[in-house]
Amino acid sequence: MIRLERVSKVFPDGTEAVKDLSLEIDRGEFCVFLGPSGCGKTTSLKMINRLIPITDGRILIDGVDTQQQNVNELRRGIGYAIQNIGLFPHLTVAQNIATVPVLKHWSRDRQRARARELLDLVGMPSDTFMDRYPSELSGGQQQRVGVARCLGADPPLLLMDEPFGAIDPITRHKLQEEFLKIQERLKKTIAFVTHDIDEAIKMGDTIALMRDGLLVQHADPATLLSEPKDRFVRDFVGADRVLKGLRLLRARDVMRMPKLTTSLNATVEQTIARLDERGRSWLSAVAEDGRFLGWIERADLDGATSLSEALTPAVASASPSTPLNEALSMMLGSATGSVAVLDGNEQLVGLLSFGAIREVLSMDDESERE
Amino acid sequence: MLAQAWQYMVSYPDKLLEWTWQHLQIVLIANAAAVVVGVLVGMWVSGKGREQIADGVIYAASIMMTIPSLALFGILMGILYAMSLPSIGMLPVVIALTLYGLLPIIRNTHTALREVDPAMIEAGRGMGMSGLQLLLKVKMPLAVPVILAGLRQAMVMNIGIAAIGSYLGAGGLGQPIFRGLANYRKDLVLAGAIAVSLLAVITDLVMAGVERLVTPKGVRIGRKS
Numbered sequence: 352m353i354r355l356e357r358v359s360k361v362f363p364d365g366t367e368a369v370k371d372l373s374l375e376i377d378r379g380e381f382c383v384f385l386g387p388s389g390c391g392k393t394t395s396l397k398m399i400n401r402l403i404p405i406t407d408g409r410i411l412i413d414g415v416d417t418q419q420q421n422v423n424e425l426r427r428g429i430g431y432a433i434q435n436i437g438l439f440p441h442l443t444v445a446q447n448i449a450t451v452p453v454l455k456h457w458s459r460d461r462q463r464a465r466a467r468e469l470l471d472l473v474g475m476p477s478d479t480f481m482d483r484y485p486s487e488l489s490g491g492q493q494q495r496v497g498v499a500r501c502l503g504a505d506p507p508l509l510l511m512d513e514p515f516g517a518i519d520p521i522t523r524h525k526l527q528e529e530f531l532k533i534q535e536r537l538k539k540t541i542a543f544v545t546h547d548i549d550e551a552i553k554m555g556d557t558i559a560l561m562r563d564g565l566l567v568q569h570a571d572p573a574t575l576l577s578e579p580k581d582r583f584v585r586d587f588v589g590a591d592r593v594l595k596g597l598r599l600l601r602a603r604d605v606m607r608m609p610k611l612t613t614s615l616n617a618t619v620e621q622t623i624a625r626l627d628e629r630g631r632s633w634l635s636a637v638a639e640d641g642r643f644l645g646w647i648e649r650a651d652l653d654g655a656t657s658l659s660e661a662l663t664p665a666v667a668s669a670s671p672s673t674p675l676n677e678a679l680s681m682m683l684g685s686a687t688g689s690v691a692v693l694d695g696n697e698q699l700v701g702l703l704s705f706g707a708i709r710e711v712l713s714m715d716d717e718s719e720r721e
Numbered sequence: 722m723l724a725q726a727w728q729y730m731v732s733y734p735d736k737l738l739e740w741t742w743q744h745l746q747i748v749l750i751a752n753a754a755a756v757v758v759g760v761l762v763g764m765w766v767s768g769k770g771r772e773q774i775a776d777g778v779i780y781a782a783s784i785m786m787t788i789p790s791l792a793l794f795g796i797l798m799g800i801l802y803a804m805s806l807p808s809i810g811m812l813p814v815v816i817a818l819t820l821y822g823l824l825p826i827i828r829n830t831h832t833a834l835r836e837v838d839p840a841m842i843e844a845g846r847g848m849g850m851s852g853l854q855l856l857l858k859v860k861m862p863l864a865v866p867v868i869l870a871g872l873r874q875a876m877v878m879n880i881g882i883a884a885i886g887s888y889l890g891a892g893g894l895g896q897p898i899f900r901g902l903a904n905y906r907k908d909l910v911l912a913g914a915i916a917v918s919l920l921a922v923i924t925d926l927v928m929a930g931v932e933r934l935v936t937p938k939g940v941r942i943g944r945k946s
Contacts, residue, residue, distance in 0.1 A: 402847055426849035437844030441862045441937030451848050486943030503848075510847075 352378040352508065352540045353399065358408035360394050360564075368394040370564040372408070376557075378507075379538040383545060383555035387587070391564040392544045396510050399542060400429045412508065427451050430501035430509035430539070434516040436493050438485040444470065444496050445481040451503040469499040474529055491522035498530065502537075511543045515550070527553060548588055552576070552595055560584055573599050593712055594676060602678050603671035605711055606692045606701030612637045613647065615658045623652050633687045635699065636662055643668065643699040646687045668693045671700060675711075678703050726911035737897075737916060744893035744920065747883050751815045752876050755822030760868060762823070763830025764856070775831055782824035790882045793817045794889055814886030821882060822875035829871030833864035866936040873928035880921045884913070894920065 353376040360369040369391040376382045384392035397403040399410055401422050410417045417425055438447050445466035446453075452462045463481075470477040473495040485493055494514065501509055515523045515530075531554065534541065545551055551558045552572045559569040568580040576596040579585040588595065611634035613622055626634060626649050636644040636658065644662060651661035667681040668691045681690045682703060692701040730737055766775035788796075797816055802808040837860050845855045887895025894917045901909030933941075 400847060402843070423849040423851055426847060428849075431844065431847035433840060433843060433847070435838075435840030435843075437838065437840035437842075439841060439845075439859055440939045440943055442939065450845075450850075454849055454854070484939030484942050486939060497844075500844075500848075 352376055352380070352413060353542065354411040355395070355399075356409050356411065358395070358398060358410060359406050360391070360398060360403065361406045367564050369398070372561075372564075372566050374559055374566060374569060376540060376542060378540050381534060381541045381543065381554060381556040383543045383551040383558045384561060385545060385548065385551040385555075385558050385587075386561035386567075388546060389563075390561040392546075392559075392561050393512055395561070396512055396542055396544050400426050400431060400510055402426075423454075427454055427504065428506050428508070430503070430506040430511075432497050432501035432509070432511045432514040434513040436497040436517075438493055438496060438500070440485050443482050443484055444475075444488070447485065447496060448500045448503055450500060451506075455504055457504075465503065465505075466499075469502055470496075472502070472533060473499045475499075490518050491526065494518055494522075494526060498526075498533075502539075507540060509539050509541045509543075511541060513545055514543075516545070516547075523550075530554075549595070549598075552598060560587065562587075594679075596712070597675035597679055597708075600675040600711065601671065602669045602673045602675065602690075602692045602701070602703055605675060605707045606671070606703050607707055609635050609699070609702045611635070612699070613658065614639060615644065615662070617658060619652055619655050619658060619661070622647065622658060623649070626652075633689075635689075635691060635702065637699055641698045643691045643693055643697060646689075648687065663687075665691055669703065670694070675703075675708065679708065722907055722911060725908035726915060729908045729912045730915070737912070740892065740894045740896055740913075741916060741920060743891075744880070744883055744895075744917070747811060747814055747886060747891055747893055748818065748876060748879050748924075751818030751879060751883075752822050752872060754815070754819040755826055755875055756868075756872055758819070759823045759826030759871075760830050763827045763868070764834065766827070767831050767834040779824070779828055779831065782827055785820050786824050790817060790821075790885050791888070793820070794886070798889070809890050811886075811891045814883065814889055814891040817886070818879045818883060822872075822879055825871035825874040825878075826868065827871075829867050830864060833867035834860050837863055862937055863940065866932055866940070869928065869932045869935060873925065873932060876928060877921050877925050880917060880924060884917050 355372050355374045358369060358372045359367070361367050372391075372395060384395055386392045394403055398405045399412075399417070401417060405418075439450070445463060448466040448469055449457070449462035452465055457465070467477040467481060470480055475492060475495055480488075480492075485496070488496065494517075498514060501511070515526050518526065527550065543554060545554075555572055557569060557571050558575050560567045560575065562583055568575060568584050570578075573596065575584065576588055576592045576599070579588060579592070585592070611625065611629065611631060613625070613634055613636055615636055615638070622634070626632070632650070633646050633648045636647050638644055643665065645664040647658055647661050648663060651663070655661040663686050666684060669678045669681060671692055671694065673692075678690055682688055682705065688705055690703045691699055692703060694700045762778060765771070766778050794813055794817055797813040798808040801813055806812060841859055842855065845859050850858065883891075883893055884895035884898060887893050887899055894913050897909045897913035897916075901907065901911075901913065
């Protein structure tokens with residue numbers, strides 16, 4: 352889809368912002384340009400739609416050299432969203448979203464229909480917001496409109512320069528999640544700039560890590576975390592890269608079916624016997640219909656008359672799609688150090704334990720030793 | 722004395738209206754010319770890489786403002802005479818007022834265009850707007866209210882200066898003033914002065930209304946909150 356071939360940029364003042372950058376982004380790939388400020392990531396992005404002219408090398412989109420195209424036509428075919436949004440204050444939300452459709456001379460009806468569709472897509476009820484002005488929206492809403500606008504004429508390729516950078520963490524988190532869902536449906540090819548490693552790991556199919564104008568490593572997030580190419584990458588992803596890697600795994604990847612379960616109908620003596628036989632200190636209690644009830648600990652069974660008396664209800668439970676970092680934090684707060692994984696009907700489908708997670712992470716330990 | 726002036730005004734309303742009309746014509750023609758020239762110049766000097774030209778032009782226009790009107794009339798009379806154009810009457814006055822009106826209009830156009838949020842410009846360019854489309858669809862709608870504020874300032878100022886133009890035989894509300902001064906007729910002087918002041922105040926109010934009308938709704942709402 353996009354090929355950068357030995358692209359470099361030297362600004363008139365002599366700054367070499369990008370050096371000999373070669374990179375390929377496949378169709379439907381979400382590629383995050385990551386790096387500290389001044390590493391050339393934004394420059395690289397802006398060279399794709401020629402907001403910054405390239406000094407050397409070439410950029411091909413679907414095999415066509417961008418230099419050969421009319422610059423405005425080129426840009427109308429590429430969605431563009433920036434951190435400061437840049438909504439036009441004198442135009443309504445619908446008119447803002449239809450910026451590129453207007454430039455492409457779509458009919459008015461088609462423009463409005465498209466604006467309506469996109470507003471709904473970004474989670475803003477179109478009936479309420481179509482004819483509002485940007486100044487009537489909150490920062491998060493403006494950013495949503497910015498995202499909708501860059502999808503205006505349904506371009507196959509999106510360039511996004513820290514589009515969620517200027518909003519509060521809670522809203523940012525929400526917008527990131529929603530945008531990922533949108534991307535799952537639309538399968539756009541995306542070049543996305545951020546300096547936030549967490550955002551990069553969360554959003555990107557691949558991460559292009561840059562430093563001083565050079566591409567250091569272009570890999571999928573898991574590889575970047577588990578096999579950092581050099582010291583810089585390791586430092587940039589952070590000492591907690593193992594923990595960050597947890598976010599890339601879901602509970603379903605690690606959970607095990609519990610070996611010991613009981614219904615509350617079993618007697619206290621039977622249960623003590625089962626536990627002692629296996630040398631375990633707890634087991635999970637499940638109702639007749641398979642619903643998860645909680646934990647029964649060996650220590651609570653002494654002197655108890657029934658299992659329900661000894662039951663410790665679980666404080667939190669995970670779903671199969673819960674990211675492991677969240678599951679780990681639940682485990683730290685759990686009485687038994689385990690977290691039950693429940694499906695939509697509260698059926699127990701697995702257990703997460705430290706042991707299982709450690710096994711997954713053990714590959715990382717090895718790469719640490721090198 | 723006020724009563725005498727009032728007496729004169731109600732006794733000769735047609736005369737007063739005629740002078741007012743002449744006065745207004747001079748100011749309108751001059752400011753129309755100033756808007757056309759001023760906005761074009763303002764747009765041009767706001768272009769990329771013309772910062773120094775802009776500074777120079779605005780400096781020159783400010784110098785123009787410091788020339789006393791009578792002196793400017795004199796200079797223009799000389800130039801027009803040399804070009805064998807009518808050197809008295811409306812022409813030199815209209816030219817002088819045009820020159821005086823340029824500064825607020827050029828300055829406001831320049832400031833307004835320069836102060837458009839760079840994010841909007843980047844977004845516009847990034848979505849494929851040409852330079853002209855960016856100017857007409859984004860920058861100008863946002864700049865027009867500011868430019869009109871400059872025009873308003875120019876018009877109110879020129880209404881005052883136009884009174885002196887009567888000295889050159891341009892007509893207008895300066896006539897009763899000069900005539901009154903020559904003949905020790907304080908009522909005439911006062912009637913002229915009051916009429917000029919009223920004209921200025923009314924023009925200011927009307928222009929304030931126009932300014933509000935051309936301010937895009939989205940911008941107006943933004944200011945309130």
